[in-house]
Amino acid sequence: MADEKYETHEYDMIVIGAGGAGLRAAIEASAQGVRTALICKSLLGKAHTVMAEGGIAAALGNVYPEDNWQVHFRDTMRGGKMLNNWRMAQLHAQEAPARVVELEAWGALFDRTKDGRILQRDFGGHRYARLAHVGDRTGLEMIRALQQHAVHKGIDVFMECTIVRLLKDGDRIAGAFGYWRDSGRFVVFTAKAVVLATGGIGKAWKINSNSWECTGDGVTLALDGGAELIDMECQQFHPTGMVWPPSVCGILVTEGVRGDGGTLKNALGERFMFRYIPEFFRAETAETEEEADRWYTDKKNNRRTPDLLPRDEVARAINAEVKAGRGSPHGGVFLDIASRRDPETIKRRLPSMYHQFKELADVDITKEMMEVGPTSHYMNGGVRVDADTAATCVPGLFAAGEVAGGLHGANRLGGNSLSDLVVFGRRAGLYAAEYVKSIPVSLTVDAGQFGAIARECLEPFERSGDENPYTVHRDLQECMQSLVGIIRNEGELKKALEELAVLRERRGRVRVDGNRQYNPGWHLAMDLHSLLMVAEAVARAALERKESRGAHTREDYPRMDATFGRVNMVVRRVGDAISVSQEPLPQMPDDLKRLFEERK
Amino acid sequence: MADVTVRLWRGDVTGGSFHEYHVALEEGMVVLDVLHRIQAIHANDLALRWNCKAGKCGSCSAEVNGHPRLTCMTRMNIFTPGETITVAPMKTFPIIKDLVTDVSFNFQVAKKIPAFQPRPPDAPDGSWRMMQEDIDRVQEFRKCIECFLCQNVCHVIRDHEGKKQHFAGPRFFVRLAELEMHPLDTGTRTGLVKEFAGIGLCNITKCCTEVCPEHIRITDNAIIPLKERVVDEHYDPVVWLLRKVLGKR
Numbered sequence: 001m002a003d004e005k006y007e008t009h010e011y012d013m014i015v016i017g018a019g020g021a022g023l024r025a026a027i028e029a030s031a032q033g034v035r036t037a038l039i040c041k042s043l044l045g046k047a048h049t050v051m052a053e054g055g056i057a058a059a060l061g062n063v064y065p066e067d068n069w070q071v072h073f074r075d076t077m078r079g080g081k082m083l084n085n086w087r088m089a090q091l092h093a094q095e096a097p098a099r100v101v102e103l104e105a106w107g108a109l110f111d112r113t114k115d116g117r118i119l120q121r122d123f124g125g126h127r128y129a130r131l132a133h134v135g136d137r138t139g140l141e142m143i144r145a146l147q148q149h150a151v152h153k154g155i156d157v158f159m160e161c162t163i164v165r166l167l168k169d170g171d172r173i174a175g176a177f178g179y180w181r182d183s184g185r186f187v188v189f190t191a192k193a194v195v196l197a198t199g200g201i202g203k204a205w206k207i208n209s210n211s212w213e214c215t216g217d218g219v220t221l222a223l224d225g226g227a228e229l230i231d232m233e234c235q236q237f238h239p240t241g242m243v244w245p246p247s248v249c250g251i252l253v254t255e256g257v258r259g260d261g262g263t264l265k266n267a268l269g270e271r272f273m274f275r276y277i278p279e280f281f282r283a284e285t286a287e288t289e290e291e292a293d294r295w296y297t298d299k300k301n302n303r304r305t306p307d308l309l310p311r312d313e314v315a316r317a318i319n320a321e322v323k324a325g326r327g328s329p330h331g332g333v334f335l336d337i338a339s340r341r342d343p344e345t346i347k348r349r350l351p352s353m354y355h356q357f358k359e360l361a362d363v364d365i366t367k368e369m370m371e372v373g374p375t376s377h378y379m380n381g382g383v384r385v386d387a388d389t390a391a392t393c394v395p396g397l398f399a400a401g402e403v404a405g406g407l408h409g410a411n412r413l414g415g416n417s418l419s420d421l422v423v424f425g426r427r428a429g430l431y432a433a434e435y436v437k438s439i440p441v442s443l444t445v446d447a448g449q450f451g452a453i454a455r456e457c458l459e460p461f462e463r464s465g466d467e468n469p470y471t472v473h474r475d476l477q478e479c480m481q482s483l484v485g486i487i488r489n490e491g492e493l494k495k496a497l498e499e500l501a502v503l504r505e506r507r508g509r510v511r512v513d514g515n516r517q518y519n520p521g522w523h524l525a526m527d528l529h530s531l532l533m534v535a536e537a538v539a540r541a542a543l544e545r546k547e548s549r550g551a552h553t554r555e556d557y558p559r560m561d562a563t564f565g566r567v568n569m570v571v572r573r574v575g576d577a578i579s580v581s582q583e584p585l586p587q588m589p590d591d592l593k594r595l596f597e598e599r600k
Numbered sequence: 601m602a603d604v605t606v607r608l609w610r611g612d613v614t615g616g617s618f619h620e621y622h623v624a625l626e627e628g629m630v631v632l633d634v635l636h637r638i639q640a641i642h643a644n645d646l647a648l649r650w651n652c653k654a655g656k657c658g659s660c661s662a663e664v665n666g667h668p669r670l671t672c673m674t675r676m677n678i679f680t681p682g683e684t685i686t687v688a689p690m691k692t693f694p695i696i697k698d699l700v701t702d703v704s705f706n707f708q709v710a711k712k713i714p715a716f717q718p719r720p721p722d723a724p725d726g727s728w729r730m731m732q733e734d735i736d737r738v739q740e741f742r743k744c745i746e747c748f749l750c751q752n753v754c755h756v757i758r759d760h761e762g763k764k765q766h767f768a769g770p771r772f773f774v775r776l777a778e779l780e781m782h783p784l785d786t787g788t789r790t791g792l793v794k795e796f797a798g799i800g801l802c803n804i805t806k807c808c809t810e811v812c813p814e815h816i817r818i819t820d821n822a823i824i825p826l827k828e829r830v831v832d833e834h835y836d837p838v839v840w841l842l843r844k845v846l847g848k849r
Contacts, residue, residue, distance in 0.1 A: 042649070042651055042659065043649070043659065043703070043707075044707065045657075045746055046649075046651045046652075046657045046658070046659050047651075048651070048652075050651070050652065050656055050657045050745075051651075051652045051654070051656055051657065097725075098725075098726070101725060101726050101727045102726075104718075104727065104728060104784075105718055105721075105726065106716065107715075107716035107718075107779075107782070109730075109735050109738055109739055109742060109782070111732065112730055112731060112732040112735065115729070116728075116729035116730050116731050117727065117729060118727070134739065134742070135739075137656070137743065139656075140656060140742075140743075140745065141742060144742065144744075148710070148715070148716070149715070149716075151710055151711055152714075152715035159707075182696050182697070182700070211650070211651035211652055211653070211657070212650065212651065213651065244628070245626070245627045245628020245629075246626055246627065246628060247626065247627075247628045247629045247630060247633045248628060248630075248653075248654075251653065251654045252654070352655075352656065355655065356654055356655065359655065359673050359675070360628070360630070360654070360673070360675070361628070468640070468644065469644065470639070470640035470641075470644065471640075474640075512644055512645065513643075513644055513645055514644070514645030515645075517612060517647075517696075517697050518647035518696055518697040518698070518700050519644075519645040519647070520639060520644070520645065520646065520647060520648070521639070521644025521645050522644075522645070524644075
């Protein structure tokens with residue numbers, strides 16, 4: 001391998017990941033006149049953004065003129081149980097409306113209000129109907145608009161290319177090393193800045209809503225490159241994934257079903273969410289079914305239905321109902337829209353849910369209830385970044401979208417992900433471009449290291465080991481599902497760390513067959529490095545946060561603890577080990593604090 | 601449940617053949633589940649594309665028993681028990697390996713379609729006013745998940761390699777129709793539709809419409825209206841005469 005020629009591409013900046021955040025970052029950087037390459041693991045337009053369903057949250061005030069950025073900011077912070085980076089939450093709430101309108105300037109077409117403006121729908125944790133949407137295929141609309149705009153701007157896209165290592169010149173980022181999926185050959189990109197936009201880590205759990213791509217590559221590239229992570233313990237379990245048949249278990253059922261009137265029921269037919277209203281949200285949540293039903297049409301005189309509590313609350317409630325023996329036949333609960341809205345409305349508002357259940361589960365959601373249960377969905381935490389610039393602590397390394405942490409705190413509200421992508425994708429592109437322009441000297445990467453990286457990548461072909469990469473991955477998912485799932489405790493987390501150590505050792509014996517050409521077994525063998533790294537980061541951070549907050553629930557510490565509410569769990573790589581330390585949250589200024597003292 | 605026998609095409613640009621695999625079935629499985637099981641147990645290096653596994657990303661297109669389909673939305677219970685299932689890559693595109701084909705043709709065509717050109721905003725905040733009934737049709741076109749099954753079955757692309765230079769294919773007629781019918785777009789693309797996209801080569805056999813997993817009425821709602829616009833613009837004798845008299849192009 002030593003004499004292999006390494007195909008090299010020179011750019012000012014590269015963006016890794018071509019979902020919403022990566023596309024928006026590349027568009028911005030390119031508009032700033034910086035030569036930008038966009039690199040993605042799949043074909044363009046297939047990133048996980050395409051699966052987002054319900055909508056993009058932005059206080060446009062089209063449906064409720066009372067809505068504004070302060071209300072959105074307050075909802076986001078409270079949804080995140082105040083663990084959020086306040087400045088990110090502020091920028092996000094302030095800039096989301098302009099980013100949504102911008103998508104229409106690039107060809108997106110959202111559903112309309114009667115007077116022709118962008119329609120907004122109700123979603124969990126949002127005080128007002130706030131999600132701009134296109135039926136239940138909003139992510140597709142967004143990625144297509146961004147993709148088409150990027151293509152017309154002439155941005156170079158490198159598809160089916162996986163980055164395995166960031167390259168540096170001293171402390172500075174200087175490029176990245178990867179491989180082509182089709183040929184298996186290696187490729188080097190030189191660049192003064194790298195924007196990570198690689199999405200999440202859902203593939204570490206058995207029941208998940210994520211695509212094969214969500215293996216934590218960006219998180220691991222960042223850790224390996226010297227950056228820090230925060231809030232990794234707060235992995236989001238979306239309350240409603242499909243549970244039956246087994247082959248579709250985990251596939252997402254949009255919160256839009258509840259936003260449009262659907263309600264959760266147990267095996268006894270009870271709307272059980274009324275029994276799970278936490279103190280934190282009691283003042284703003286309806287106590288009776290009648291009030292909850294009136295709220296859909298009259299928000300001034302009624303409080304929100306508990307079906308639309310934030311996702312962490314709903315996921316825990318479903319988990320508790322199932323444990324109490326009141327679940328559905330296949331271990332979930334029921335989601336009923338059939339008895340609450342007419343078939344035409346359901347098909348118009350939720351076409352892909354109708355299609356998905358009809359085709360995959362033989363269930364007609366206009367006539368029957370759906371069976372749903374929690375599914376690992378979203379990384380609330382991620383790479384620690386500066387709120388304004390999306391810069392990490394490594395010079396030249398930026399991160400945006402799901403891979404970045406801070407905006408969502410301990411729990412993300414539905415709809416805040418798509419807006420996160422475009423608000424902070426743009427910021428990452430803008431400030432990375434500024435950074436590139438501020439570095440007059442050219443950087444060099446030591447080509448001597450390429451051989452060693454390549455050899456490490458190719459090891460699974462050479463080994464005499466007996467482990468199948470798919471089996472190791474499956475066992476990792478079982479471990480995370482059973483020991484680092486929705487409800488955690490110290491004993492299980494420690495057991496998970498022991499099992500992960502064994503899995504790491506097994507990974508060292510993974511052997512793959514065939515050649516380097518489009519070989520998914522080999523690709524998975526390499527992805528196992530990231531999956532094991534993120535699994536350990538989550539387990540260690542979860543062990544350290546001895547309280548329950550947002551998506552992180554400890555049965556041995558079932559309450560929120562104000563001491564832990566003032567700190568992030570910060571994860572770093574020290575040598576081969578992963579360290580966790582508690583570091584204080586940024587302090588919110590007084591004028592924003594006042595938003596939380598007013599009306600409860 | 602019973603086992604299923606799958607005949608799966610495996611190979612690369614140098615050639616290949618069908619291999620048989622036996623897979624245990626579980627309730628609710630789709631063809632993609634069967635392929636994943638083959639990959640995990642029998643053939644770790646089996647090349648295939650997939651992402652969402654819910655019919656939303658359009659990555660897992662293949663030909664199942666000769667029919668172009670998304671493998672993630674093809675339930676195993678549609679087949680007769682005991683029936684051998686044949687899975688092959690999309691035939692129209694060059695093979696890379698196993699079920700993975702080189703679909704770069706589509707991305708090259710996408711680059712050549714002129715961008716959306718909106719009229720100036722209607723409101724000071726940069727937004728527009730549009731009625732839902734005016735965008736319903738365009739939203740139908742925007743449901744396209746770019747699975748390229750329509751491109752795969754289009755006989756102009758499938759059987760006439762040489763015509764690909766002058767023919768964009770159904771996916772891009774949908775894209776062009778979307779731009780043409782977008783209430784905000786100010787561009788005119790009928791010349792492009794006729795010349796570069798070659799819509800005249802389409803003889804509306806509706807093969808594309810039949811395979812569309814999003815049920816977009818490609819032929820009726822996109823291709824035929826585009827053909828009519830081309831005729832109105834380029835072949836209408838009255839328009840032709842007016843152009844001559846008024847000197848307009």
